[in-house]
Amino acid sequence: MTQEDDALRREIRDWIAREAPRDWRTASTHEAFVASQRSWFAKLVAAGYAVPHWPREWPGGGRSLAEQKIIYEELARADTPRLLLSFVSTYHAFATLAECASAQQRSHYLPRILEGETWCQGFSEPGAGSDLAAIRSRAERRGDVYVVSGQKVWSTMAQYADMCLLLVRTSADGPKQAGLTYLLMDMRLPGVSVRPIHQIQGDEEFAEIFLDEVEIPVAQRVGEEGAGWAVAQATLASERGLTLMELSYRMRGAMVRLSEAVHAAGRTCDAGVLRKLGALATRVDAVCALADRFLQKRMDEDERVGDASIVKLAYSRCLRAWTDLGVELADLAGQMHAPITFGDLNSGNWMADFMNSYAWTIAGGSDEVQRNIIAERMLGMPREPKNWITEAGQ
């Protein structure tokens, strides 16, 4: 730990003490939660802590791994709200714009992200989940516009988004990946409607997007027509792993809630409970170390195919185990219905936390898809034959 690191830690700790919202867990409506998200993001941007992973030319960008760690550690330690509303804009939209968009698109949209413009991702569809390339939402070119009709699902906070990263089908010919095109869609366009999804724990973190003859200017296309799949890979790669360091630190910081649960259950002398708690604490430490190592590798450009899948699986399974132990410790009292804290994974409302953990075992590439990636692309195990229908028909 260098002197500069110590100084940064003190600086951010002082800043958090002054500026961080304390009442966000008590937000009783989605609107209040969203309002607190917006003001918290604006404060972080102003202080230069919102986008430490962006390049140096942006305010608050260009942070070293050590600096990013300090920032996330301190934000987690102080139990500050996670940036849920601006997550897609600062990771997915940023990476897509930075890596694939035109200079004009970049200079138009990137500053607006820091000003609070929020984005959602319009990739998944009812018929295209793990098999993302099976997208059916259709875009037809008519002069200077694409006319888009279809349905998107599992878009995080789409009901509050200004813009959408939209993947649509422009051609049904050839391999299904080759017919996809990537568009930047204004959510206020006529024909766009959004319906929140009521989740099993009471949250409405995701939404469906319905597209009915939406006219999107051709100038809003990223990359060439038919090149959408490659652009989408850049979008998805931006998330994989990067945010897991922050999430892992938050899980470690929240070990205190499991400890409180042991105290509350009066089981501080129960050796069986202590062994589970200790083993889990070590596993959480291991996941944090893994996330650290992954980020270091990425910064050193030493990342292997499959590394991001390993980090995601390690985190998602550990989060499930973390919430599972909480539910077990809370026993019957934990079965009493309790209102949720919006958008939190480690709240200590154990049943809600448990159900929320599916967001990490299913979204962003399910655990099963990650296992395929690790097995096939890292361990070199062969793919299954593709045309099972043909084979079965023989």
Added chain:
Amino acid sequence: MSEMRRELEDSARKVFPDWQAAQDAKASWAQMAELGWFMAGVPEALGGLGLERRDLAVIFTEMGRARMPGPALAQFLALEALVQAPDFPGREDLMESAMAGEAITASLTIAGEDLTAVPDADTADRILVRSTDEVTLINLAGAKITPFPTWDGSRRLFTVAPAPDVPRIPLAAGSEAAALTERLDGLLCLGLAGDALGGADAVLAMAIEYLGTRRQFDRPLAMFQALKHRAADLKVALETATALYEASSEAAPLALGAMKAHCCEVYKQVAEEAVQFHGGIGLTVEYPVHLFLKRAFLNRALGGSAAFWNESAGDAVLELAAVE
């Protein structure tokens, strides 16, 4: 990856490319001495190479990969004790001969337990005995040495009762002994954890290679998703444990113990599945996969049980909360 780490790995794998290369205990002991492994952790001022713990950690992993026989782990403990001990007449000679490969053994259990699980006690000249009251080197002449044959067989273990009137060299007493013993237990846990991860990596590679060659239902077993997913889960567990291991070489003794428990559990899990992946052939003594399973179980039982370490780690979590 650091330069030192790469060098250590490269040189180790040249001499011990796989588990078979190290099976002649006498020869591999000489090779380890030749590689300078016993000098590695000794400061340059005392004639060693002055490497750090994270470098020793690389050596431990390579020992596990090679399923190394012999008392090397005990030798590292004895050398560390000599390094940490205040100077005494004859220390330099002792250290020099130990660095050259003269074996000093030690129990691979944690302090407070009897002198059990002592590797190669029948051939070593001395034994390091540690407790919270004193740390001593005791001559093994005339000691009662009882074999403790294990399922593993890669480590030759004994139970030792030193003769009452043999020469003893005190290395630490009182609070210094307690601190030194804690330090040595931590090093033991680091060594066992590294051994576990190296072994797990080797046996996982062995299992995946087998799945790729064995054909049933007109295809390699490796093509079945049911097996792929299990292999992927093992890879995730191994990579996660490895990240913790690499980040922990300088950790406090309790964290090292908990880390050891975690890594040894992963080794056991990987080896258990590796035998299953091999099917019937994995149950034949000619096929090496069982060797790793047995070492995995032994590692788990050495250096303090998972129950002990996990309970201690759980206690620490409760204390953390009390401070908040």
